Amino acid sequence: MKTVLLFLLVLSVSANAQNLKIEYQVRFNDMYDRGRNDRLHTGYLLISGGLSRYFTIEKEKYKPKNEHDILIMPDTANQVFINMSTGMLVSQESDIKGKTFFVSDSLYPMKWEIGSEERKIDSLKCVRAECNFRGRKYIAWFTTEIPLPYGPWKMGGLPGLIVDLQDSDENMLVKLKSISNQEQSLAMPSVIKYSKEEHVAEIRKLLKRIKDNARASSTGDCVTCQQQSVVEFFAWEKIPQ
């Protein structure tokens, strides 16, 4: 009986919903917290029924400064899947070798503070909202004229589509470019490797291993050396210490 009810529910939502392709212009600073190297990307948010998929495609390739400069994207700026019906968010992560996998996360856990400030972005009347999310402060401009609780990346849960999004240091700047109708079929990733908590624990383990390794290699045979390696870890979603 439960199964039948669930089927009817999904069917009704799909019948009433549009298939939307929302395009954002994304400027992301690859050197966040360490300097600046901004690159432009195009962000796509595809919505079909209760499912959505957000991903970015770089408009400008990363230019390494030298042969030792290798870009690894260990964060989740790239791909996020959401199932509204089940309240599930899955993001794509990558390990230190660049191998990707999926991590489940909570849907819109941020607590938005909606302000009284309003502004027009093109023809859309937008309202300012702020939140703190995993170590960074975000400022969003959303519009109730497009009543979709979605936004770029993991951001959403507001009573309207997020039109502009940026963090307070302007490392990530996302601006709505267009909304169009487009037929598409979306599906959530079938293999999820970790929950968010497990993934954070894995990163901590890795970090400890790197630090131990650096400490060990700095002793060696040199008895007069007093050098100590400093390992700094930068993550877009900051890891609680």
Next chain:
Amino acid sequence: MRWVVTVFLLLAVLGSNAQGRLLKGSLLDPGGLPVQGVSITVRYTDSSKILAFGISRADGSFLIQNLPDGLRQLIVEFRHISYETRQIIVNSDVPGWVSGHQIQLREKTEALKEVVIKREVPVLIRSDTVVFNANSYRDAEVRKVEDLLKKLQGFSVDPNGRLSFNGKAVEKVLIDGDDLANKAYQLITRNLDAVTVDKVEVINNFSDNRLLRNVEESNKVGVNLKISSRFKSKFSGGLEGGLSIERRYNADMNTIYIKERSKWLMFGSYNNVARDPAGNSGYYYQQEAGQVSEEESGLSGPLVLESGSIVLPSIGEKYTRDNSDLAFAMMNSWKIGKHVRLNGLIGYQDLSMKNRAESWVQTEISNQDQWYVFNAMNIHNREKSLEARVSLQRDGGKNHITAVDLILNGIRQKNLFSNWSGGAVNDSLLENLENGMEGVRLNWKESFLTGGKLLQLLLDVGHNQADQDLTVRSTRYLQYWGLDSSYKFNRQDLAKKKNYCLATVRINGKTDRLQYEYGIRSEYQALGYLSNGLISSLAPKPDLVIGEVAADTRKFDLKAMSKLGMDGIARGWLGISGEVGWETFSTGSVENNFLSYRGGLGYVKNISLLSALRLNYTVRRGFDQYDKFYPDELISGNGLILNGLRFKEPEFSHGLIVTVNSNNLYRQRNWAANFSTMFMPRRYTGGVEAKPEYGIQFFELTHVNKQLNAGFNWEGYLKIIKGKLGGRFSFNSGQYESVVNSIKGVSARAGLRIDGWWVSGFRGAVNSEIKSSVLYSTGRWNRGELNRNWQYEWSFKLKIKPRESFYSALVWHAHKLSQKMVFHGLDLYASRKLGKSLQLTLTGSNLLNTGRLLDKMVMPYSRSETGYVLVARYLLLSINCRF
């Protein structure tokens, strides 16, 4: 059911005690099925502020917490893209109101329409390049590229159009990556219409040489203008013409043709409204090999407020009251082979300045020695110059580049000056000075990149010749000195020829943390002089015929240089540079040999791409400019002609500069702090250029400059005042010790200047700008009385833009440039678009000028106040079109 009720009560209690009031319910479609993803907002009936919000869940239920206390009515709004929006008004004092209620939504007949948002990212920082989107900075006052650059945070433009970004001088301005104007880039920035530019790229760590970019952190800045695609592959341009009833006029033309293989720019301007289309660009072609101007005056600094919008009719100022300037330039870049590019530039200027001025000068040499002179001056300066450059570059895209530059230039100047003076000096003077200079220069560079090292061979050879003819007719009586020294005719001719050759071999290399450079450089200069002079005086003095004197100087040096830069030192970059060489300078039969050296220690801590701490300490022994030292034969035999210095010996000097700057382009804030100190002694002997009344005087001069400067500036956009706020504080002090023929004098001064400005950014039609400057200076000249002075100036600009096609601005400015005079002025600018490519503008200058203006000059041994009568007032109507 009991279980459900229990839960409800629990929620209600929790809601009212811990989470504020709450609303809950469920949403259904017309078929009675739950609707997920409905946006629910709650606000007061008389306000648009959202108080609380929620999203309906998969089962259609929703829960909105933390509703405000009170008895006001609330609107609850339900929105969904597939359903019609529904509003319900509730009283806020009913907790848990919608509980159990089912709200039905009606389906929309229309789906969400497609949305396209038009906008661009104004600025982007990409590796070592900052990209400004020109569209985001264009407004009604932006006409030329220079106007656009002034709007970009971090840029500053000096009166000659030279650019700097974040305090670093801009080396080149490129067009789509090609260098068309070399160092005379003002020709581009002052003439090219800003509308043609799509993006402005600021390249930090810029280097002319593509290969050098891989092996050197240059710390130089280059600007690349990316031309908008709609102006490519076709001939386009702009024309402007204007007239005023005061017989002012302006005609301006600029054209551009950009294709992949060739780029052409052409500019022309003819005006008498003080628009300088070339920015003294010729000067940069006259710069000779190895010559760099250096700060010589110990008492320079911001002791006088420079009036920004008023053109002072002082002698030597190009644009005063009746200027008439014609300038034309054409430049191109042409790919003539697979790997070969030919760049060419030809520029011609004919600048004419006529000035009829009344002025009065109160000069105070010391407390006892003061004199007052009233002058009626007539000045006509005319300068014609022609510059041409051909540059050939072969770059196969691999490890070898050949670049050859051939530069030709010629300048003729004619200056007429007549003056009648009364007061301490009774003087009638008519001077005619004609100058000319022609030069040719060949610059050859070969660059080879092998094994990660760059070998550069540079050869710079040139010849130039200059001549100067001065005739003076005068009667003069100097009351102050009680001299009867009238003379009637004075003729001075000087011809100079210079040949030079500079050869450099340099190797650059770079590893992960180390950057190095070493090489040798040798320079030879030969200068030949031929002078001729005659003085015909009133009786009882006999005529003095100087006759023809020929003399020459020669200079040869051989220098070794090296540079070492290390990254990661104290988390920054540490650089050490040194140059040591043997120099020989001969004047006639006298030969001077000496060791010269130059050293530097620098530290740079890059906080981010546009924020850094810089520290630079330099030591030096030697000279840059040998042209100012004249042969003894000319100084002793013909003091009439030359105000020349005789070479004595080079002195040691050193200086320290510390700067910290931060330019946050995204937050629109930037600040900088600087501190510098300098110690520079000099020792010369020379012959004073003398009027016959003085005879020829010799002096031996030793002077020591000590300077200390400190400054801080901040500018940022503040939301609370809806605009940009800025301030600058600068302090400088200097001491100038001089010994002239064993008589010692000490002068000292200190100045404190504070500037502030506010530029509003309201969304409405009216905006304003307020700028003000205050200066306090104090000084003691040659042990005289302590002198104190307050000066200020301010301006208020009202900008009105009621619609897109109309813009106007009114500027009221006031200046108190000395203790005696306050000057007020009113300027106007209005523009009206008459179509897509047609525009009408009205420009008013000094509409309410009140007459006199005082200018204050501070010299090592004297200070003077000069008054001027201003008549630069006009209202010019112009029409501008683009094709």
